[in-house]
Amino acid sequence: MSEGLTWTVYDANTMTQAEIYGEVLCMLGEKYSNIVGLSADLANSTKIGKFGKKFPERFFNVGIAEQNLFGISAGLAKAGFIPFVSTMAVFTALRAAEQVRTDICYQNLNCKIIATHAGTSFGTAGTTHHCTEDIAIMRSFSNMTVIVPADGIETANAIKACVEYQGPVYIRIGRGFEPNHYQNEDYGFKIGKAVEIQDGTDITIICCGSTVFHAAQAAKILKEDDGLSVRVLNIHTIKPIDTESIIKAIKETRRIVTFEDHNIIGGLGTAVADIIAESGKGCAFTKVGIPDCFAEIGYPEDLCNYYKIDTDGIIEKVREVMGKEFEQDDEDWEDEV
Amino acid sequence: MTITADEIKQLKEKAWQIRKDIIDVTFWAGGAHIGGGLSMVEILTILYFKYLNINPSAPEFEDRDRFILSKGHGGVGLACVLARKGYFDFELLKDFNKFKSPFGIHLDCRKVKGVDASTGSLGHGLSMAVGLSLGARLKKKNWFTYCLLGDGECNEGSVWEAAMSASHFKLTNLIAIVDRNKLMIDGATEDVMGIEPFSDKWKAFGWIVKEINGHDFKAISDAIDYAKNEKDKPVIIIADTIKGKGVDFMESQVKWHYGGLDSDLLIKAKQSVDKAYGRD
Numbered sequence: 001m002s003e004g005l006t007w008t009v010y011d012a013n014t015m016t017q018a019e020i021y022g023e024v025l026c027m028l029g030e031k032y033s034n035i036v037g038l039s040a041d042l043a044n045s046t047k048i049g050k051f052g053k054k055f056p057e058r059f060f061n062v063g064i065a066e067q068n069l070f071g072i073s074a075g076l077a078k079a080g081f082i083p084f085v086s087t088m089a090v091f092t093a094l095r096a097a098e099q100v101r102t103d104i105c106y107q108n109l110n111c112k113i114i115a116t117h118a119g120t121s122f123g124t125a126g127t128t129h130h131c132t133e134d135i136a137i138m139r140s141f142s143n144m145t146v147i148v149p150a151d152g153i154e155t156a157n158a159i160k161a162c163v164e165y166q167g168p169v170y171i172r173i174g175r176g177f178e179p180n181h182y183q184n185e186d187y188g189f190k191i192g193k194a195v196e197i198q199d200g201t202d203i204t205i206i207c208c209g210s211t212v213f214h215a216a217q218a219a220k221i222l223k224e225d226d227g228l229s230v231r232v233l234n235i236h237t238i239k240p241i242d243t244e245s246i247i248k249a250i251k252e253t254r255r256i257v258t259f260e261d262h263n264i265i266g267g268l269g270t271a272v273a274d275i276i277a278e279s280g281k282g283c284a285f286t287k288v289g290i291p292d293c294f295a296e297i298g299y300p301e302d303l304c305n306y307y308k309i310d311t312d313g314i315i316e317k318v319r320e321v322m323g324k325e326f327e328q329d330d331e332d333w334e335d336e337v
Numbered sequence: 338m339t340i341t342a343d344e345i346k347q348l349k350e351k352a353w354q355i356r357k358d359i360i361d362v363t364f365w366a367g368g369a370h371i372g373g374g375l376s377m378v379e380i381l382t383i384l385y386f387k388y389l390n391i392n393p394s395a396p397e398f399e400d401r402d403r404f405i406l407s408k409g410h411g412g413v414g415l416a417c418v419l420a421r422k423g424y425f426d427f428e429l430l431k432d433f434n435k436f437k438s439p440f441g442i443h444l445d446c447r448k449v450k451g452v453d454a455s456t457g458s459l460g461h462g463l464s465m466a467v468g469l470s471l472g473a474r475l476k477k478k479n480w481f482t483y484c485l486l487g488d489g490e491c492n493e494g495s496v497w498e499a500a501m502s503a504s505h506f507k508l509t510n511l512i513a514i515v516d517r518n519k520l521m522i523d524g525a526t527e528d529v530m531g532i533e534p535f536s537d538k539w540k541a542f543g544w545i546v547k548e549i550n551g552h553d554f555k556a557i558s559d560a561i562d563y564a565k566n567e568k569d570k571p572v573i574i575i576a577d578t579i580k581g582k583g584v585d586f587m588e589s590q591v592k593w594h595y596g597g598l599d600s601d602l603l604i605k606a607k608q609s610v611d612k613a614y615g616r617d
Contacts, residue, residue: 063505065502067494071465075468076469079472081472099464099495102455102457107455
């Protein structure tokens with residue numbers, strides 16, 4: 001964490017993830033004269049425009065041209081700058097995927113991509129503006145680090161951490177109406193390390209981004225109403241993923257459910273599934289997310305409810321998994337292969 | 338710095354050597370983009386042996402000029418030039434395309450000294466050059482960024498995104514050159530996807546255009562001198578070239594966009610180059 005900076009200028013309860021990002025970047029810009037900002041006609045929507053207003057000479061708006069946006073940021077990184085690049089997630093991960101992969105990741109350049117409006121957070125805009133594929137795409141790019149902050153406070157932590165983290169980083173945030181989970185930033189955020197929101201022994205909910213709030217709420221209700229001991233892991237870094245915490249959850253809870261605002265193919269759930277499969281250990285497992293379809297149109301809260309990635313949906317899924325027959329009292333679990 | 342007759346003589350000597358190098362490496366590699374490698378020999382030769390402020394002993398020194406080969410498939414040509422400039426031993430190019438070689442068809446800046454950007458996917462180089470040019474301006478550095486594009490490559494929309502931004506940002510520390518050899522893999526540029534009126538397109542995008550003979554050192558030199566002194570708009574040099582230049586059976590032949598050579602063709606190709614330079 002950077003020294004000498006205070007992080008109290010923002011009010012997490014009234015500011016969106018993107019607004020907090022804009023503020024934090026402005027503060028970092030004071031300390032790091034080699035930070036530059038770039039956007040493609042979305043300076044205001046992504047809030048990187050705050051940095052642009054404060055440091056106009058260090059901000060480049062390239063117009064509606066995302067391929068050029070990422071190519072230019074690669075060039076600036078080559079010249080020794082730390083480019084922070086922001087546009088909507090769908091235009092980053094899809095429109096300019098090759099520039100991100102070839103210009104930035106292949107050359108292992110120090111670009112920080114903060115992609116907004118991810119998942120179904122701009123649900124009313126329809127499929128062209130939904131982005132439920134970006135985690136799958138970005139985590140398949142070698143050298144790329146992929147972070148999905150839970151809320152504004154975690155976004156601030158991720159932005160601070162990525163400045164001193166060498167190499168390309170993709171930070172995925174929403175449109176700005178997601179519920180907040182954290183109230184202050186001192187909870188031990190570290191890139192690549194999961195945060196245990198709550199310990200538990202019956203089942204583990206693994207979540208990221210906007211589902212963290214809902215998972216935490218669900219765990220409380222499941223404790224009160226069902227007497228369940230639910231572990232909640234916030235896997236904010238999808239890559240490199242915290243394998244250790246997941247293996248520990250497999251061993252200690254034997255039931256895992258993943259929740260994410262992303263296609264169930266290729267995202268957090270798939271990353272966790274890989275670890276379960278490679279562990280060689282039995283485990284009840286369900287992935288919840290957008291079920292390999294282009295999501296319906298609607299407000300994010302309605303879509304999350306529909307796809308069961310809100311509090312009620314998570315509760316329902318946990319109960320479903322708990323109801324499944326599962327050999328959970330095997331004393332010799334270690335002998336399984 | 339007007340080019341002298343003596344400089345031109347020395348550059349011709351280098352170009353003769355590099356053309357034969359490209360033929361050798363294509364032979365060793367089993368195949369390479371030899372046509373487009375040969376068409377840009379004069380452009381690369383004059384950049385590396387007259388203009389670029391670079392140092393093979395300190396390939397990363399900050400104030401160096403940058404060069405981005407946006408037509409990344411010309412890697413075989415750039416590799417030969419870098420070897421003759423002293424970045425690495427020419428003999429290392431015997432491993433071109435071999436298992437775990439640092440040298441593949443498209444050069445990797447993390448594996449080959451002297452390469453400023455990994456290119457190969459077309460239409461990416463000019464954007465990176467724009468970023469480097471903005472970076473130089475921001476750092477108040479005087480180095481230039483040169484970017485060599487292929488003409489077929491200019492079908493890519495991203496080239497025009499980059500072109501638009503270079504003029505918008507008034508980048509006069511960026512010098513773009515197009516190797517206008519008029520052929521792409523599937524045929525003539527004007528048959529596959531016409532790009533004419535090419536100069537007018539760049540002018541419309543806010544650039545100053547210099548159209549020259551891309552095999553004429555004096556013409557290239559004059560155009561670069563002009564570009565280096567321009568203080569208002571970015572300059573693009575459209576260099577009219579011949580694909581496969583110097584090898585009679587390859588010149589303007591689309592089938593030599595990419596090709597390999599057997600021992601007989603290797604000898605014939607080199608003889609042809611010698612003949613073209615009056616050294617037979």
